[in-house]
Amino acid sequence: HNLPLQSVPVLDISFDEFRVRDLVAGKNKEFRIHEAHVVWNLRDFFKAQPISIEINQLIVDMEIPTEQAFFTQASLGKSAFDMREFNLPWLPIVALKNSTVNFRSAQGNGTMTLSGEIAAAELGGRVLNLNVIFSGDLIQSSIALAAALDSRGNMQGKIAFMNGSLHIPQMGITHFKGNTTFKFTAMQLQNMQTEFEFSDILIH
Numbered sequence: 001h002n003l004p005l006q007s008v009p010v011l012d013i014s015f016d017e018f019r020v021r022d023l024v025a026g027k028n029k030e031f032r033i034h035e036a037h038v039v040w041n042l043r044d045f046f047k048a049q050p051i052s053i054e055i056n057q058l059i060v061d062m063e064i065p066t067e068q069a070f071f072t073q074a075s076l077g078k079s080a081f082d083m084r085e086f087n088l089p090w091l092p093i094v095a096l097k098n099s100t101v102n103f104r105s106a107q108g109n110g111t112m113t114l115s116g117e118i119a120a121a122e123l124g125g126r127v128l129n130l131n132v133i134f135s136g137d138l139i140q141s142s143i144a145l146a147a148a149l150d151s152r153g154n155m156q157g158k159i160a161f162m163n164g165s166l167h168i169p170q171m172g173i174t175h176f177k178g179n180t181t182f183k184f185t186a187m188q189l190q191n192m193q194t195e196f197e198f199s200d201i202l203i204h
Contacts, residue, residue, distance in 0.1 A: 009033075016040055030061040034098075050092045050120070058099035058114075065105075091126055091149075094118040103136065110136025116145070125150040128157065140165045141176075153187040161196070174200030 012019040016039065023033040034057030041049065094117060101112040116130035125148060132143040141164035147157025159180045166173040178196030182189065 016042060026061075028061070032059040033057065052093040052095075054095040054097070055099065056097045058096065060101045062101065062103050063105070064103055091118065093120055096130075108137030110134060110138070121148065123151065138166065138168055147182075153184070155182075155184040155187075157182060170204055172202040172204070173198050174202075 009023040010021040018038040019035070020033065021035045023031075023036070025031040033055060036056075037054045038051060039053075040051040096114060096116050099114045101114065103110045103112075111134070113133045114130065116128070119127045119129070121127045128145065128147040128149065130143075130145040132145075134141050134143065142162045144160045144162070145157065147155055149155040159182075161176070161178045161180075164173075164176040164178075166176065176196055176198045178194065180192060180194040182193075183191045
């Protein structure tokens with residue numbers, strides 16, 4: 001998507017780091033970053049060691065067209081990953097803080113607050129942790145993702161859904177919770193298991 005700059009950010013650049021503040025982009029200022037900080041070691045950089053990125057107060061505003069399909073066979077096909085090209089060191093060390101994604105659609109509006117990290121692990125792997133609080137007209141839930149990824153593209157983890165409620169024209173669910181566990185081998189899904197509990201279901 002085209003995201004033209006709307007403001008000239010404050011930049012600090014040195015030999016081993018890059019910092020940007022007050023970045024605003026998009027025709028309607030729908031992409032904003034209060035501060036992003038990128039750090040690298042030049043000697044390690046040429047050895048394919050990861051850079052470190054810290055993002056504070058990322059704000060994204062999204063319009064979701066009614067006809068948009070998020071999970072189509074075509075999109076899944078385009079996302080197929082060729083393991084011959086997999087090289088974990090490109091995945092940076094990331095810290096995401098105090099960030100928000102706002103959704104608007106004909107069915108309802110919603111807000112996700114996000115925080116999390118991609119951290120280095122033993123033997124060149126990565127540990128992923130992401131916490132999301134979703135609050136919207138149709139659904140509310142807290143979501144926690146925890147996963148481990150090794151240098152060969154093998155990943156396993158768990159997504160936990162807590163304190164959830166659902167309100168759609170056909171049905172209301174006062175409370176739900178659950179979790180999904182998953183396992184990838186060479187970036188290909190091998191197993192997924194989901195369990196949910198629902199209470200106080202009202203059919204309209």
